[in-house]
Amino acid sequence: MATVSPSWVCTLQLPHDPRSPGIGRATLRTVLAAHDLPQLVPTAELLAAELLANAHLHAGGPYALRLRVDEAGKVRIGVWDSDPTVPKGFDEPGLLPPDMAESGRGLHLVRACADAWGAYTLGGDRGGKLLWAECQWRDLK
Numbered sequence: 001m002a003t004v005s006p007s008w009v010c011t012l013q014l015p016h017d018p019r020s021p022g023i024g025r026a027t028l029r030t031v032l033a034a035h036d037l038p039q040l041v042p043t044a045e046l047l048a049a050e051l052l053a054n055a056h057l058h059a060g061g062p063y064a065l066r067l068r069v070d071e072a073g074k075v076r077i078g079v080w081d082s083d084p085t086v087p088k089g090f091d092e093p094g095l096l097p098p099d100m101a102e103s104g105r106g107l108h109l110v111r112a113c114a115d116a117w118g119a120y121t122l123g124g125d126r127g128g129k130l131l132w133a134e135c136q137w138r139d140l141k
Helices: 020-034 038-058 106-113
Strands: 008-014 063-069 074-081 116-121 129-136
Touching: 008 020, 020 038, 020 063, 038 063, 038 074, 038 106, 038 129, 106 129
Parallel strands: none
Antiparallel strands: 008 063, 063 074, 074 129, 116 129
8 A cells, every 4th residue: 555645756867878878777776666656667667667768778868767756646757857858759749750760659658558648848947858747656556
Protein backbone atom coordinates (compact mmCIF):
# COMPACT_ATOMS: atom_id res chain seq x y z
CA MET A 1 0.00 0.00 0.00
CA ALA A 2 1.33 3.42 -0.94
CA THR A 3 2.20 5.65 1.97
CA VAL A 4 2.53 8.90 0.06
CA SER A 5 1.20 11.80 2.05
CA PRO A 6 1.73 14.75 1.60
CA SER A 7 3.10 15.80 -1.78
CA TRP A 8 6.83 15.66 -2.42
CA VAL A 9 9.31 16.64 -5.12
CA CYS A 10 12.72 15.24 -5.99
CA THR A 11 15.05 16.88 -8.54
CA LEU A 12 18.26 15.38 -9.89
CA GLN A 13 20.67 17.55 -11.90
CA LEU A 14 22.52 15.52 -14.53
CA PRO A 15 25.60 16.38 -16.61
CA HIS A 16 25.66 15.75 -20.35
CA ASP A 17 27.30 12.35 -19.97
CA PRO A 18 26.29 9.03 -21.54
CA ARG A 19 25.84 7.53 -18.04
CA SER A 20 23.35 10.19 -16.93
CA PRO A 21 20.13 8.60 -18.30
CA GLY A 22 20.96 5.36 -16.45
CA ILE A 23 21.70 7.28 -13.27
CA GLY A 24 18.36 9.07 -13.64
CA ARG A 25 16.47 5.76 -14.05
CA ALA A 26 18.27 4.20 -11.08
CA THR A 27 17.44 7.24 -8.95
CA LEU A 28 13.79 7.06 -10.00
CA ARG A 29 13.61 3.36 -9.00
CA THR A 30 15.22 4.09 -5.63
CA VAL A 31 12.99 7.08 -4.86
CA LEU A 32 9.76 5.27 -5.79
CA ALA A 33 10.78 2.22 -3.74
CA ALA A 34 11.63 4.45 -0.76
CA HIS A 35 8.14 5.96 -0.98
CA ASP A 36 6.53 2.50 -1.17
CA LEU A 37 5.50 2.91 -4.82
CA PRO A 38 7.23 -0.07 -6.49
CA GLN A 39 4.14 -0.79 -8.62
CA LEU A 40 4.85 2.43 -10.54
CA VAL A 41 8.44 1.56 -11.43
CA PRO A 42 7.87 -0.15 -14.82
CA THR A 43 5.74 2.64 -16.30
CA ALA A 44 7.59 5.51 -14.61
CA GLU A 45 10.96 4.13 -15.66
CA LEU A 46 9.85 3.80 -19.29
CA LEU A 47 8.58 7.39 -19.27
CA ALA A 48 11.76 8.69 -17.65
CA ALA A 49 13.98 6.66 -19.99
CA GLU A 50 12.42 8.18 -23.08
CA LEU A 51 12.43 11.74 -21.73
CA LEU A 52 16.03 11.45 -20.50
CA ALA A 53 17.21 9.93 -23.78
CA ASN A 54 15.57 12.78 -25.68
CA ALA A 55 17.34 15.36 -23.50
CA HIS A 56 20.68 13.62 -23.83
CA LEU A 57 20.46 13.22 -27.60
CA HIS A 58 19.10 16.64 -28.50
CA ALA A 59 20.48 19.07 -25.91
CA GLY A 60 24.16 19.78 -25.70
CA GLY A 61 24.28 20.65 -22.04
CA PRO A 62 23.12 19.43 -18.65
CA TYR A 63 19.57 18.33 -17.96
CA ALA A 64 17.46 17.51 -14.92
CA LEU A 65 14.98 14.82 -13.86
CA ARG A 66 12.16 15.91 -11.57
CA LEU A 67 9.67 13.62 -9.82
CA ARG A 68 6.59 15.02 -8.16
CA VAL A 69 3.91 13.10 -6.31
CA ASP A 70 0.69 14.74 -5.20
CA GLU A 71 -2.18 13.81 -2.91
CA ALA A 72 -4.44 13.31 -5.94
CA GLY A 73 -2.54 10.13 -6.76
CA LYS A 74 -0.35 11.31 -9.63
CA VAL A 75 3.38 10.99 -10.22
CA ARG A 76 4.74 13.57 -12.65
CA ILE A 77 8.05 12.84 -14.32
CA GLY A 78 9.60 15.91 -15.87
CA VAL A 79 12.86 16.38 -17.74
CA TRP A 80 14.30 19.83 -18.31
CA ASP A 81 17.00 20.54 -20.88
CA SER A 82 18.54 23.69 -22.33
CA ASP A 83 17.13 23.30 -25.87
CA PRO A 84 13.86 25.27 -26.18
CA THR A 85 12.61 23.22 -29.16
CA VAL A 86 9.72 20.89 -28.32
CA PRO A 87 10.11 17.68 -30.38
CA LYS A 88 7.58 17.32 -33.18
CA GLY A 89 6.58 13.81 -32.10
CA PHE A 90 5.58 15.16 -28.70
CA ASP A 91 3.59 18.26 -29.54
CA GLU A 92 1.91 16.87 -32.68
CA PRO A 93 0.14 13.64 -31.64
CA GLY A 94 -0.72 12.50 -35.18
CA LEU A 95 2.85 12.81 -36.48
CA LEU A 96 4.63 9.44 -36.74
CA PRO A 97 8.15 8.69 -37.98
CA PRO A 98 8.53 6.88 -41.32
CA ASP A 99 8.31 3.07 -41.10
CA MET A 100 12.03 2.54 -41.64
CA ALA A 101 13.20 5.39 -39.39
CA GLU A 102 15.73 4.32 -36.75
CA SER A 103 14.52 6.84 -34.19
CA GLY A 104 11.54 9.01 -33.37
CA ARG A 105 9.26 6.52 -31.63
CA GLY A 106 10.22 7.14 -28.00
CA LEU A 107 7.99 10.13 -27.41
CA HIS A 108 5.09 8.21 -28.99
CA LEU A 109 5.64 5.59 -26.28
CA VAL A 110 5.41 8.34 -23.68
CA ARG A 111 2.08 9.49 -25.09
CA ALA A 112 0.80 5.89 -25.24
CA CYS A 113 1.84 4.94 -21.69
CA ALA A 114 1.23 8.15 -19.75
CA ASP A 115 -2.10 9.22 -18.32
CA ALA A 116 -1.22 12.82 -19.25
CA TRP A 117 1.75 14.56 -20.86
CA GLY A 118 2.84 17.98 -21.96
CA ALA A 119 5.65 20.33 -22.78
CA TYR A 120 6.45 23.96 -22.36
CA THR A 121 9.33 26.25 -23.07
CA LEU A 122 10.93 28.21 -20.27
CA GLY A 123 12.09 31.79 -20.40
CA GLY A 124 14.38 33.67 -18.09
CA ASP A 125 17.94 32.80 -17.18
CA ARG A 126 17.53 29.04 -17.37
CA GLY A 127 15.57 28.80 -20.61
CA GLY A 128 15.11 25.51 -22.41
CA LYS A 129 12.06 23.30 -22.17
CA LEU A 130 10.37 20.88 -19.84
CA LEU A 131 8.76 17.68 -21.13
CA TRP A 132 6.59 15.87 -18.61
CA ALA A 133 4.41 12.80 -18.27
CA GLU A 134 2.09 11.64 -15.49
CA CYS A 135 0.91 8.28 -14.27
CA GLN A 136 -1.54 7.42 -11.49
CA TRP A 137 -0.44 5.69 -8.31
CA ARG A 138 -3.62 5.56 -6.23
CA ASP A 139 -5.61 2.88 -8.00
CA LEU A 140 -2.68 0.59 -8.77
CA LYS A 141 -2.52 -2.64 -6.79
